[in-house]
Every structure is written in structure tokens, then in C-alpha cells.
Amino acid sequence: MRWLTLIPFLLMAFSPSTMAQEPLATDLSEDAVAITSDFNGKDLLLFGSTGDRRFGAESAEPLDVVIVVHGPEVPMKIWRKERVAGVWVNSQPVTFENVPGYYAVATNRALSDIAAEDYLRRENIGADNLVLVSVEDVSLDEKTELREAILGNRGEAGLYQLHEDAVSFPDGRLFRSSIHFPSNVPVGDYRVIVRLFQNGMELDRSYSVVTVGKQGLEQQIFSLAQDYSFFYGLGSVIIAMLAGWLASVAFRRN
Amino acid sequence: MQIYLPIAELSINVFLILGLGAGVGFLSGMFGVGGGFLMTPLLIFSGVPPAVAVGTEANQIVASSVSGVLAHWKRGNVDFKMGFMLLNGGVLGSVFGMFVFKYLRTLGQVDLLISLSYVLFLGVVGSLMLWESGQALWRKKQGVEPKRGRRHHDLAHRLPLKMRFRKSRLYISVIPVLGIGFLVGTLAAIMGVGGGFIMVPAMIYILGMATSVVIGTSLFQIIFVTASVTILHATNTQTVDIVLALLLLAGGVIGAQFGARAGLKLKGEQLRALLALIVLAVCVKLGYDLVATPDSFYTVSALVHL
Numbered sequence: 001m002r003w004l005t006l007i008p009f010l011l012m013a014f015s016p017s018t019m020a021q022e023p024l025a026t027d028l029s030e031d032a033v034a035i036t037s038d039f040n041g042k043d044l045l046l047f048g049s050t051g052d053r054r055f056g057a058e059s060a061e062p063l064d065v066v067i068v069v070h071g072p073e074v075p076m077k078i079w080r081k082e083r084v085a086g087v088w089v090n091s092q093p094v095t096f097e098n099v100p101g102y103y104a105v106a107t108n109r110a111l112s113d114i115a116a117e118d119y120l121r122r123e124n125i126g127a128d129n130l131v132l133v134s135v136e137d138v139s140l141d142e143k144t145e146l147r148e149a150i151l152g153n154r155g156e157a158g159l160y161q162l163h164e165d166a167v168s169f170p171d172g173r174l175f176r177s178s179i180h181f182p183s184n185v186p187v188g189d190y191r192v193i194v195r196l197f198q199n200g201m202e203l204d205r206s207y208s209v210v211t212v213g214k215q216g217l218e219q220q221i222f223s224l225a226q227d228y229s230f231f232y233g234l235g236s237v238i239i240a241m242l243a244g245w246l247a248s249v250a251f252r253r254n
Numbered sequence: 255m256q257i258y259l260p261i262a263e264l265s266i267n268v269f270l271i272l273g274l275g276a277g278v279g280f281l282s283g284m285f286g287v288g289g290g291f292l293m294t295p296l297l298i299f300s301g302v303p304p305a306v307a308v309g310t311e312a313n314q315i316v317a318s319s320v321s322g323v324l325a326h327w328k329r330g331n332v333d334f335k336m337g338f339m340l341l342n343g344g345v346l347g348s349v350f351g352m353f354v355f356k357y358l359r360t361l362g363q364v365d366l367l368i369s370l371s372y373v374l375f376l377g378v379v380g381s382l383m384l385w386e387s388g389q390a391l392w393r394k395k396q397g398v399e400p401k402r403g404r405r406h407h408d409l410a411h412r413l414p415l416k417m418r419f420r421k422s423r424l425y426i427s428v429i430p431v432l433g434i435g436f437l438v439g440t441l442a443a444i445m446g447v448g449g450g451f452i453m454v455p456a457m458i459y460i461l462g463m464a465t466s467v468v469i470g471t472s473l474f475q476i477i478f479v480t481a482s483v484t485i486l487h488a489t490n491t492q493t494v495d496i497v498l499a500l501l502l503l504a505g506g507v508i509g510a511q512f513g514a515r516a517g518l519k520l521k522g523e524q525l526r527a528l529l530a531l532i533v534l535a536v537c538v539k540l541g542y543d544l545v546a547t548p549d550s551f552y553t554v555s556a557l558v559h560l
Binding site for chain 1: 256257258260261263264265313314316317318319320321322324325362363366370477481484485486487488489492494496497499500503507511544545547548550551552553554555556
């Protein structure tokens, strides 16, 4: 049924271009990611129409699309490892208040070619331009170093992504891209911001939200463990005792 | 086939977990040990967060101890009075261990605590077992009669608060009994083990219990100490993953049956020497990870679950 989402864009593509400036329009193949027991990461498709503006039209400068997916912000602690008596141990931690649990950028070409560095920084586009606030007072050098370490760590976990060739234009006005959510993706609301650029200027933008959440049994077990932790613990013990008893009965017969 | 673990919050291969359960179950059936001291490090090596490995493994040991104790109970090899006294110390110890665990978790040092505890206890127990079984094997080869083991349980007789334990054929002070229970309970909360590898030698060499009731009594008290640890971890750190525990259990039950059969083919000293080598291998691996230069010089952790 995914192809159904294409219909509005197909209609737009064939509508007469004499209409007034049509805005940027985008849609996602699904607006929720369900973490179920067989969850192993998920890709969502993002479709968009540039409106009246055409990609690759002879008369105009080329259009660029920048998609930013910004996951829920959480406080994060970082420790530098130090060697104490030969053993690597965590030193004093530094806490950053507002680290996105997930941050992905997808564009049609290199971000630095699309817009000026100043603009990207002002609009916090790209992981390097995220503003991270530390709770403790640390020197600028240390903050830069720890910031880099956090970005590196999240990148390795597949939670920070930069895909500079991931938006394609199958037609002059339509574009599409996919957003990858790895299996370790944190739950919460994700903001999706699509920006349309031309000649280094932002022309238009659209917002949408994707909700990532546990569902079914996964959700029930998780909320039981969080909200009724004593009964969850007691239940786990009773299940284990029954399982142990069953096992001994089953194998005694053999 | 991947399965998403709701508490560990990661997607893992079902067959890897069943295989781990079966492998450790095989060894525990073969050697008559709980296997927690192998399973918790193996889970950590497979990418399960250390705190989840500890809380979940405690839950699994509840099950394996229940199925283990029933056979001993039927043969009358459980000293319930001794078990209850050990248990008193054990539950107190688990509360204390949980407190230490939680405190160090807020400091970001809990992974270090777990690793250091393992290196220390596996190193000591593994070396002692290897030494003892090596000597026994050597004596057998030389045809020397083993010396009658001296009993080092004078302490248990000299201290006050004496109590009679009929099944164990003992009239000893409850202080060392409570102390051993406390130590094992603490280790259970920190390391996710049943603590049989400490409890059994302590019962024989420190308390001087009749060997016929040692295993059954140890298993009996492990059930309740690990049950206490499971509930403490569930309420304090929310790190008990019932899905992971059940998968490990399923593999473990089957593995243990084959292990028990394989164990009958080997002699006692050979079994102990082999187990000692496995214990030392895990110890060396954990010790190496502590001192080797890490891939990343930073530890990053989201604070969602604290």
C-alpha cells in the first residue's frame, strides 16, 4: 500500500504549472516505528515535492534538499578513561544536558556545497553544529574534545548518520530518500525537518513527526518492569521457579 | 532469527542465546556448578549491558537451582535449618551488595566493580582448584595414598551462639554461617552468580559440614538468595530481562542433561582440573580487558535509566 502515498505527488506532478507558488510538500511512508519482538531496525521512505520549483530546470539554479531527523534529547554522561595502577578506569564524568539520542542528515550532495557554513551553524544543521550544553564547568578545549567523543560514539552506534548522497530526484519535482532507524534506536518523538535550498538560500521547509515506541508484548513487559517493578521482579522469580520445576519433571520421565 | 530484548533494549540472535544457555548448561550439568560465573561474563562479551547481565542471570539461576535441588531433596540431602541460617545472612548480603552496586552505578564505576570482582574471585578459586586437582592427579599417578584432609573448622566451634544442625552432624556457632551467607549474598548481587563456587568449599572447609548434604543445602539457599537479588535488581535498577532469562533457561535445561551424562565419564580430579582451567580462562580474558588499551578512551552513557 506504500505506493498509495505517491498519488498526491503524481497528481502534483501532472497539475498545470500555471498555479501560484506551491509550497514544499513531504510525506513519510509511515509516521511511527513500532519496536516489536522481531524488531531489527527499520527504514522509512520520505517523499517530497518541490512544488513549482523544478530540479534541474534549465533556466534555474539547481535545487537542493536537506533532511534532518532529530531524535529525543536526553542527558548524557561521558567519562574519560584513565590508567590507574595498570587498569583503565572512568575518571570524573561530565554531563551534557541535551544530546539527541538519534540524529541523521540526508542530502542530495555535500552539505558544504548546499549552504554556507555560517547558515548551517546558525540553523544547527549537521551533527557538528549541534549545540551541546554541559552541566559542569569545563574548559573550551575539554568541551570540544568530549563533544567529539560523544559524536564519535553515537556515530559508531549507528545513531548519528550523515548521508550526503541519499536524496534522489526521480523527476523534476519529486524527490525521495530513506531514513534508517537501527535496532538500538531510542524511543520517543522524532522531528523530521526537510529544507529546500537554491543557490545557498533556504526557500522553504516542512516539518513532520515520527514516533518510535515499543509495542505489544515488548511494551507490556517494559512498562511492567518500570511501573510495577516489585511485581515484575516477583513474577520473574515465580516464572523461573515454575520453569525450573517443569524442567526437572520433564527430564525425570526420560 | 533476531529477537528484540525489551529490557536490554537490543536485538540479538535467538540461537546465540539458546546456544550460550546450552553450552553453559552443559558445563554446569557436567561439573555440578550453577554456571552464573560463566554466563554473566559471556553475556557481557555478547554485548548485553553488564547491569542487565547481572540482574537477568540471577533470575535464571533461580530456575536452575530449583530443578537442581529437587533431586537432592528427594534423597534427603538438604539441611533446611542450615539453609535458613545461610539464607538469613544471604538476604542481608544481597541488600548490601545491591546498595554498593547502585552507588557505584551512579559514579559510573559499576562495570569496573563487576570485572574486578570476577577477576579476583575467579582467579583465587580457579588457582586453588587447579592446585588441588593437580596434586590429586599427580598423587594418583605416583600411587600415593591421599592424606586424610585436616579439618579447618576450629573457628566454627570456638565462637559463641552455638546451634545444633542435625543433618549436617554439627554443633557450631552461627556467626561463621551468617558470615558466609552474607559474603555469598553480596557477591550474588554484584556478580550475578549463585555463589556455589564459594559456598561449597566454605561449607566443607570452614563449617565442616557432612559432604552428602553440601550440594543440596547450597542449592536450596541459592534459590532464595538469587530470588532476593532478582527482586532487588528489578526494583532498584530495572535490569531483569525476563525474555532473555527464559531463552537462557530453555537452552540451559537441555544442555545440563547432556552435561550430566558426559560428566559421568570423567573422574572427579579430571573434572575439577578442567573446570579450574575454564574458570582461569574467563578470569584471564576479563583481566586482559581491564588492562589492555581500549578502542575508545571514553565511556558514554545515556541517563535514561538512572
